[in-house]
Amino acid sequence: MALFSPFSMALNHMDQSSESSEKGKRSVDGQILDIFWKLVETKKEDRLSAAKSLLNIVIAKQKLNKGHGLCTDLAYTVERLVKGIGSLRKAARHGFTLALTEVLRLFPSVSTDHVICLIKKHLLLSGTKQEKGSAVIGQMLAYGAIIRAGRASVEPDVLGTVVLSLQNLAAQRSYVQHAAFQLLTELFSSVDEKSFKKHILPHLKDSLCDGWNNCTPDKLWLLFVCARLFPGVVNQAFMREHWQTERLLSPENYTHLTRILKQSTAGHPLVHLACREVVMQAVKEKDFRLFWKTVVDDGLFNSHLSEKVYLGFQLIKEVLPYIKKAKKVQHILSQPFCNIFIKASLWSQHPLNPAVCEMSDFLTNFVKECTDSTVQFAVLKVYIQSPGTILFDQVTKKKTLATVLQHLLPDALKKYVALLKEEVLGQSFSVDPRLISVRLLVLATRKKIVKPVTELGEVNCFPFVVVKPVTELGEVNCFPFVVVKPVTELGVVNCFPFVVVKPVTELGEVNCFPFVVVKPVTELGEVNCSPSEVVEPVTELGEVICFPFEVVKPVTELGEIHKLWTKTVSLVSKLKKRRSELDSKSSDHLCAFEVFLLHLGLQLFLDSKRTTEPLEVGSL
16 A cells, blocks of 8 residues: 555656656756856846746746646756755856745646655755755755745645654754744644644654653743643643643742753853743743742743843843833843843953843944833933942943943933932932032933923022023023033043033022022022122023023132121121211221222222222232
């Protein structure tokens, strides 16, 4: 009976065709032979054009054959495509796979059994290491062409053969495992539960019914995929019978899952597809927080092995884009993750530093594309909260934190400012508060962040003040602080047009042209300003925003003027006391001197240069 099986008939046909292969080649249209050279071109457009030309010619030739089996040109085309599909020449694998897929899709007369026989004949796992490698990849691509042409899903007899062949390839060669598993997933997705149970499940029982003790990453991947695609087959009854549990992601199974995920790192740095299947299904579970803490935090991030931690990083990359809530983001970017992430970031010689740099780029892009400010802030805290620091960029000599801050939404930026303000007000500085001030200024000077005060609400900026030059008092940016010294006096940090100098508590009577901070607004109403300070109404300065301080203009050389004014007032007081001791006639000349001295004192604030010398002489 075996002599009349489909495969034996196909092999018999191949034996007959091989005898006349040279004769057949001589009779093949020369255009087809030329096109095969174009199928290997590296430009995608050239390969597509060659594949279209090949199909058009073969279609025309097959029509002329008028139903007498495969024409010579089509038979030659199929065999050469299978034979050369694993070739290393240029982009032969791309071009030949494309053409074979389309041939199988357009020509039902090319039997799948015949193609499988060609695979087994021409793509043998023998010869040199390079030849074996090419044959493995060729087999995988050929089976992929069968699947993507829709042959396997409509021909139940070949389902088992294709599934077993791809499983064997994945088990024997790790470098094709990922692609083989993806093809199996495509194949499973193209069949219904009835076909799966009848034609595929019998070939998978050894893997699907082996239990936890014998479970490997490959078997775990197969179990999770089948449970996801065929829940009516891999159901609670099936799980109870073969795995002694009703739910794959039940907390009682976390120990097994941790062991298997760790085992999958044997192929480091390749990440086994089982890991992605597990976390992508776990994120939908109500016990996700417990799952992540047990399997990822305790199982991977608390490990001393770099490959385990690396797997944890990759799992975050897989699951984070699908998270919509800030609390879940905080669970994922947990303290164990932050500890190793910051440590490896700040030490360039750490074995995980390259992986951490990639992770940091991922987080930066995630923040850039995120539209939820609470989620953005949850990511930001990885860098700035212990063991992180707001000086992250200075230590790593990169612009990671600056880039993250640049893409924060306004609400997330407000939270960042509030966090920095807490550090300043708490006076338990982990860094110099003046450095915090400079970072806040950098935020304030970014055009993206500048908004009218009405949109920012009442911002409490203690202990700093927000001011701008009188000429620029339109829409004042008070988010969060600006300063009091112009850039020409800065020297160290070039932050046009102002830079933060000191907290108000340290300013004292500093002359900071063109503005100086005096006292809180709440005290301005009843404050008697000394003559050394000329307080001007806000209306004269423009719409100056000064939360919570008032802004005044200084007078040139306040120190010297203050001394002369004090001496002048003292001298006038003495003259007044002396005048009270004399009669009215004798005191008239003293009164004249009092008026004269007061006039000179007031002139200090109008023309100090002309007034200073007479007062100095007079005080002597």
